[in-house]
Structure formats: C-alpha cells, structure tokens
Amino acid sequence: MGELKRMSMMVALVFVVLITEQVCATQHIVGGSGGWDESTDYDSWAKGQTFKVGDTLVFKYTPGLHSVVEVGSESDYKKCDTSNAANSMNGGNDVVKLDKVGSRYFACGTSGHCSAGMKLKVDVVGATGSSSPSSSSSSSNTDVSSADQTHLHCFPLMASVSLAMVILPMFVL
Numbered sequence: 001m002g003e004l005k006r007m008s009m010m011v012a013l014v015f016v017v018l019i020t021e022q023v024c025a026t027q028h029i030v031g032g033s034g035g036w037d038e039s040t041d042y043d044s045w046a047k048g049q050t051f052k053v054g055d056t057l058v059f060k061y062t063p064g065l066h067s068v069v070e071v072g073s074e075s076d077y078k079k080c081d082t083s084n085a086a087n088s089m090n091g092g093n094d095v096v097k098l099d100k101v102g103s104r105y106f107a108c109g110t111s112g113h114c115s116a117g118m119k120l121k122v123d124v125v126g127a128t129g130s131s132s133p134s135s136s137s138s139s140s141n142t143d144v145s146s147a148d149q150t151h152l153h154c155f156p157l158m159a160s161v162s163l164a165m166v167i168l169p170m171f172v173l
C-alpha cells in the first residue's frame, strides 16, 4: 500500500516537472514581427534574446519566397554554403527545437538571400538559466526586454509549483 502511494507521488512529481519545463520554454519568433525575410538584422535580433535548451525557433515567411536551411558549421555559415545542409525546411511556419547547448546556424536557401544577410546564428545555453552573459558581444546593453520575457514565461512555473505543493500532500497522507 505504502509502495503504491510512493509510486503515485513519483508520477505526480514527474508530471509536474514535465509541465513546468514546457511552460518555461520560450518560443522565439525569428525576427519578431518582421519574421524571416531579407530586411531584418538577425544579429541584433538574436542579441536581444536568450536561447535556452528546450526553447523553439519559429521561422515565419511566405513559402516559395524563402526557405530555412540549417548548416552544420560556422565556416559554411560564413560562406553561405548550404550544400552540407543538416536540415532544410520550406513550409513557411517552420519550428526548430533547440535541444542542446551550443551554436546553431541557419540560412535562407533562396539564391542570394543568405549573402544579403538572411542568416541567423543562435547560441543555445543551458535551461537552468545560470544567466551567463552573452558570450562574445562586448556592448551588451542591458537586455531588459529578454529578461522580462523570460520572467513572463516562467511565471506559470510558480503557479505550477504551488499547485504541486497542494496536490502532493494528498498523495503522501
């Protein structure tokens, strides 16, 4: 009997952890309201964001005009060489899950677009959010907006945790 209670408590705990992880993950619309196009500066857009493991990128664009090609190396990214694509998408609402720490490189597959600046480098940091300052940039003007954003998305976490505190004792008693 006690075994059963312990098991159900564990299940509840796992459930809560899964929920909070999902709630806390941020969905980044690449380029903000401008989406994935030729007129957005993706370097400066990326600087205002914190990309954590578990977050997702969403590339929004008109299918046929653009595409999303993930390239495997920084040198390919710099050269706009999309011949060694790790992944390519052309649906116009393409979701990329950031599943591990490290750099990811994306370019538009339409001829000429990448060299015109339609490319994106993303540095993914650990989800536990030990907020390491954005690695390279020296002129990191306070990322108030991204901090707010993270806070906002993580707020339901508090709610979930307090909910768990109410629910879990029911299993223990």
Ligand SMILES: [Cu+2]
Binding pocket: 037, 038, 065, 066, 067, 108, 109, 110, 113, 114, 118
């Ligand atoms: Cu393009």
